[in-house]
Amino acid sequence: MKVASVVFASPLPQLDKEFDYLIPEELEAAIQFGVQVEVPFGSGKKPKTGIVVGIDGKSDFTGNLLEILDVPSPLQVLSLEQYKLAQAVASRQAGIVGELLASAIPKRSKRAEAKFVVESSAVLSTDGHAGVTRQFLRPAHLDGDKQASWAMQFIELLRPEIAKRRSVLVVLPDYRAIGDFEAALEANSLSQQAFRQSSSDGAVNRWTNHLYAVHQEGLIVYGTRGAAFAPCKNLGLILIWDDGDDSHHEQSSPYWNSRDVLLQRSELENVSIVFSSHSPSSEISRLVEIGYLSHIDHSGAKPLVRVTQGSERLDQETFSLVSKTLKNNSPVLIQIANLGFATALVCTSCKEVQRCVDCQTALWLDPAKVIRCRGCKRAYGNLCKCGGKNFRATSQGSHALTEQLSRSFPEAAVLTSTGSERITRVERKGILVIATPGAEPSVDGGYEAIVLADAQMMLGYPRLRALEQACQKWANALAHLAKTGVAVVVGLTGTLADQVRNLAFMEIVRQDMLERSELGLPPATRLLSITGTNTTDLESLKTKLSSLEELSQIPTSTGKTLAYTFSIANGSSVANDVRLAVSQVTKTSKNKLPGQRLLFINMDDQSVI
DNA sequence: AGCACGCCGACT
């Protein structure tokens, strides 16, 4: 009898390998790579579902081989390329193949399967994958009247691939981008060939789209970050929008991100890849710098941008610009940094900044006008320690500004759009929109005036990536400007002011990236963090890791996290060593909790510094 | 995950 290698879509490290089973002759016809099988496993009575990832005449296993019990459906659910990608990502991130497979394969829907018919296709074009290109592409600075410039650009790039019956994979940061992309697909009559891979779709749709992506070539497969692992038959091109956006990072182990996964996919499947954004991430900037990516600039005509130096949100000139634009019945956008009524509260009698008694975090006025700790959410009354009853806001949030502007421009409608209360589109008229970064509503033809009111504050965050993230948020907001519009960026000085005025985000991020390189910080190096709850376990891990020369430890603010930098070239050996050390500590620890992981390895931490 | 194997305390 022939032998099949089977893997399980399980996050358990003990099951992170292939198990061999004999193929009974009556099932031999149905067994092929990527089909689901029912197999006996362990001493459990009920059969376990696995996936066939290899068929051979023999097995290296010395024990007694068992037989596959059943093949519930002859349909392939996993492609060879997907499996290789999961293996590569697991090894790079010191994670487990099974946990990646679990998210790459949706839940089976028998109802979807009953209706699924593979379109019989001609023999695939085999014109090879000659001329693989890897690019960073800047789309036009300004969006079209009805469509996002990047989405239109994506359509142009994917068209020729679809015509060749190549599939195209499109990975987007969030649902707003999905909306923009779907609008572009619709406008170009491509919706029929596009298959969304989304965890929020219903089980039947999800499974249907998954099956199409496995079995049919020449499709547009798109979705948010999870789609990076989606099957794509005859893949010819990978497109990623705004790779620097936080949403491209997976929040659970093994903490992969779209950029790195898709770079690996491009290498493994030898296909072209295009990263696109208005302002590059520092990683993309580095890849352009070392010549791995070529830089294609389609940004075109620059809009008119004014930079003011003062810290005042709306100086006289800006105020009259807003006022004049509204009078002309044209829309205005004001981008501010955060929610709530105030970012910090100062007592008017003792001048103390109000802090939480538990965690020392600054208090703020939340959207419900309750004084609350920003960190632990504890609510406070309206009384300072000194007995003072009055507070002054050190910086205003969106709701306070809405109220103030409603008074200043009584005849205009004032709308607020934030991450949690988002408006996606507004009518083209004299309307004043206040939005937090990433929540800017679209408007046909663009805004006639855009004010980036908190530019200075957004730079001030004590984070490694503050500058590149600020550039990303500004550039994305400015894409909403009308061709005849004017933008005002508040509170920048010196070289940075000049660079922002010229929309030289490429250069700003490049300089920032080079400065970080000199300090040995990402993206020139990688940053590893290991987080746990138990300090003794972390201590013993620290001792184990101290013998590894490739790692250089960096301090962290909490005792619950160890952080190290390591060189990109050492990536695979570091991943191996760390995985080993963590499994040893886990094995000998006395603090194990059932079903809970003791230590979390993040091979590319974004937030410890 | 399940489940068996295994070596120490209170029970008919």
Add this chain to the structure above:
DNA sequence: GTCGGCGTGCTC
């Protein structure tokens, strides 16, 4: 003497 606690380790 045995029943059963769940720590440890394996499952093709």
